[in-house]
Amino acid sequence: MTQRIPFSGHPIFLGPLAESLPGWLDEQGYSSVFLIADKNTNRLCRPALPVQSAEAFVVGETAHAGIPMETLKTLPSCEAIWQAMFEARLDRKALVVNLGGGVVGDMGGFCAATYKRGVDFIQIPTTLLAMTDAAIGGKLGVDFQGAKNAVGVFQYPAAVFIDPVFLKTLPARELRSGFAEVIKHALIGDRALWKKIQSMPAGSLAATNWGGLLADSIAVKTKIVAEDPREAGIRALLNFGHTIGHALESYFLKTAEPLTHGEAVAIGMLCECPDAAELAETILHFFPHRHIPETAFPDLWKLMEQDKKNASGTVRMAVPDAEPFSMRWVALNPAEAFGRLQRYNLLSK
Ligand code: GLY
Numbered sequence: 345m346t347q348r349i350p351f352s353g354h355p356i357f358l359g360p361l362a363e364s365l366p367g368w369l370d371e372q373g374y375s376s377v378f379l380i381a382d383k384n385t386n387r388l389c390r391p392a393l394p395v396q397s398a399e400a401f402v403v404g405e406t407a408h409a410g411i412p413m414e415t416l417k418t419l420p421s422c423e424a425i426w427q428a429m430f431e432a433r434l435d436r437k438a439l440v441v442n443l444g445g446g447v448v449g450d451m452g453g454f455c456a457a458t459y460k461r462g463v464d465f466i467q468i469p470t471t472l473l474a475m476t477d478a479a480i481g482g483k484l485g486v487d488f489q490g491a492k493n494a495v496g497v498f499q500y501p502a503a504v505f506i507d508p509v510f511l512k513t514l515p516a517r518e519l520r521s522g523f524a525e526v527i528k529h530a531l532i533g534d535r536a537l538w539k540k541i542q543s544m545p546a547g548s549l550a551a552t553n554w555g556g557l558l559a560d561s562i563a564v565k566t567k568i569v570a571e572d573p574r575e576a577g578i579r580a581l582l583n584f585g586h587t588i589g590h591a592l593e594s595y596f597l598k599t600a601e602p603l604t605h606g607e608a609v610a611i612g613m614l615c616e617c618p619d620a621a622e623l624a625e626t627i628l629h630f631f632p633h634r635h636i637p638e639t640a641f642p643d644l645w646k647l648m649e650q651d652k653k654n655a656s657g658t659v660r661m662a663v664p665d666a667e668p669f670s671m672r673w674v675a676l677n678p679a680e681a682f683g684r685l686q687r688y689n690l691l692s693k
Pocket of ligand 1: 477481582583
């Protein structure tokens with residue numbers, strides 16, 4: 345059964361799409377619907393969508409076959425999307441539907457929020473990562489000059505529709521990637537969720553019934569975003585693990601063996617956590633050990649220096665404090681960052 349998650353920012357429906365989406369669309373009366381998907385969601389998820397759209401843009405199709413989706417989260421891709429919107433003659437009463445993971449949601453939302461100074465969009469996340477984090481709370485944008493999400497805006501979607509049925513189409517590695525953000529939410533705000541996670545067997549993700557875990561995880565995110573929608577303070581805590589994690593993700597994206605976002609964030613949380621013994625056990629239970637070559641360090645540090653949370657020339661991380669939903673800033677210098685990676689034997693010569 346579909347539940348409406350309480351959140352003052354925008355509606356969030358959790359449950360089968362057919363129970364909420366068609367009725368919601370009827371109430372809104374949009375002039376047309378423009379779909380943005382990626383090649384996988386276009387093939388696997390679009391047929392199950394209880395709404396049809398004549399116009400669509402598919403990220404990563406033909407010309408980009410074989411290119412990792414994250415490397416397509418760029419301004420040139422936005423230009424192609426805006427071009428398609430123009431050709432479809434979308435007016436300002438149109439609705440953009442983003443069907444996919446974080447790349448489609450962040451980039452499609454950014455294109456909608458800027459097209460003709462902004463048209464409505466909805467997020468229909470199809471990955472665990474997007475369901476629990478990226479699709480909620482209105483952070484939109486693209487990578488720029490190798491820095492993650494360096495160009496973007498805050499703009500709430502008109503609504504978010506989360507149907508866990510799409511998780512059945514996900515490869516195990518992708519599911520694990522999103523699980524890192526569920527772990528993050530548990531660590532920053534929900535000890536009961538953290539206990540549930542600790543009791544899950546390592547190979548259990550594919551068989552998990554996600555409805556309850558998603559509701560708990562999303563509740564942590566919405567509580568923080570409601571308090572601080574434009575990240576003037578506590579919302580920075582949602583970036584726990586991401587100062588080091590984003591640097592690792594960007595660095596490995598240019599290599600033959602990219603890390604997923606969640607794998608990078610899992611290592612990032614391990615390195616950024618003030619007291620990581622308990623966390624290490626859980627992370628290393630679900631995520632494979634990954635060595636980071638020492639030679640990568642100068643590039644990793646340059647990427648950390650680009651982090652959006654930095655202030656007055658200081659690289660800084662927001663880490664959880666003792667109480668749920670409390671945080672403190674920790675300054676990071678190169679020796680400290682290097683030491684944090686060494687702590688769990690993650691660096692190799
Ligand atoms: N993904 C972090 C945030 O939405 O603030």
